[in-house]
Amino acid sequence: MIQGVERRGFLGGLLTTAAGAALAGVPAIGNAAPAKNTGVGLDRAKWSPRNRQLIADLIASHGSTAPGYKASRRPYAVFDWDNTSIMNDCEEALLMYQINTLSFKLTPAEFSVIIRQNVPSGPFAADFKNAAGTVVDLESICADLDADYAFLHANFKGFAGNKTLEEISATVQFLDFRAKLYYLYEAVNDTHGVNVGYPWVIYFFANMSVADVKALTEASNDAALGAALTKVKYTSPAAQPGKAGVVSVTHFHGIRLCTEIGGLMGTFRDHGIDVYVSSASLEDVVSVFASLPKYGYNVLRQNILGLRLERDGEIYKNAYLKGWPLNWGPGKTEVIKRELSGKKGYGPIFVAGDSDGDYDMLRDFPDTKLGMIVNRMKKGKIGDLSKLAAEKLQAAHPRFLLQGRQESTGNWLPVETSIKFGKSEPLLTA
Helix, strand or coil: CECCCCCCCCCCCCCCHHHHHHHCCCCCCCCCCCCCCCCCCCCCCCCCHHHHHHHHHHHHHHCCCCCCCCHHHCCEEEECCCCCCEECCHHHHHHHHHHHHCCCCCCHHHHHHHHHCCCCCCECCCCCECCCCCECEHHHHHHHHHHHHHHHHHHECCCCCCECHHHHHCCHHHHHHHHHHHHHHHHHHHHHCHHHHHHHHHHHHCCCEHHHHHHHHHHHHHHHHHCCCEEEEEECCCCCCCCCCCCEEEEEECCEECHHHHHHHHHHHHCCCEEEEEEEEEHHHHHHHHHCHHHCCCCCHHHEEEECEEEECCEEEEEECCCCCCCCCHHHHHHHHHHHHHHHCCCCCEEEECCHHHHHHHHCCCCCCEEEEECCCCCHHHHHHHHHHHHCCCCCCCCEEEECEECCCCEECCCCCEECCCCCCCECCC
């Protein structure tokens, strides 16, 4: 079984009983005490008190009430989206929703091309084995998906058939399709990297209009916000082994809004600091979440930067936009330089992220006063920054901050430590 990789609500009030119990005896290790009144008015919510104080100080020193503030040179902040501004990944949630609702506008021939598009042939990484212990290869699993999709296309009433979604979802072909397509997503990313995998997953929007994708995204968001936070294992049917054999994959269901991020964005704007989002999801997908008033973030559409596809008018094509950087890792820095700092003449004053994809933009701009890391206790490059932040928990003027959360609820915790999903022990670093 491959465990789903975590790459990528405005609930307010008190912490849940479980969170409170888990925090019993755990000190708020980075507290700034005593708190001073900056007049900024950032909601206390579930911020680490030290983080809240340092960010309030930043706003007081550089926002519209600060001496020397120039409206013609407005400071700005940049936020990652998935697992920073929300709990979990809206693009991955949308892929599962797209699969479960069979929301594709592809012929079997078009689908066959896309599942192989730009993916190197041959076996996947050693961890991607089937139930018999054999490493799965691209052509075997794609052959199975070709057969599954041809059946679904011929029989589902949303395509060319007469079966309802409920009826088609009970077939072995659908169950095989769901497990193997999501397995393929994980295998492509973990074997060949996000430079291949992130464009690949958005090619499934080919032949849809921008309006189609936005409507699908809103439906996916709402379904995920109403779903439990739970990791579900999907196993392809033994009765339908195909060429790839029986495979298993895990998806982390559910999304939660983050009241602290939404509140911070609003406080920034109220004090003359512009807010931007930089995401490795499709730009139009993130815009639904970040811009629609019902979700509470209220980011201007033109301030959202993400992945982009070629279009024929309003219709998406299965081609990444020529000349547009992949907005992940070094690409996020490249896009910020191209679209923001290169035009404004200065970098962001504040950056927030959670993963290796945000490492570069968190550290690349000399104008950035604070970089906040939503603490997922990860290794890699973001783990290095997290350790640096942990070493400076008592510093008066740190460059990086850690903010804790509890993954089983999606809520932040008022400390720098976090609690992994299914665990009870708070951790500061990996």
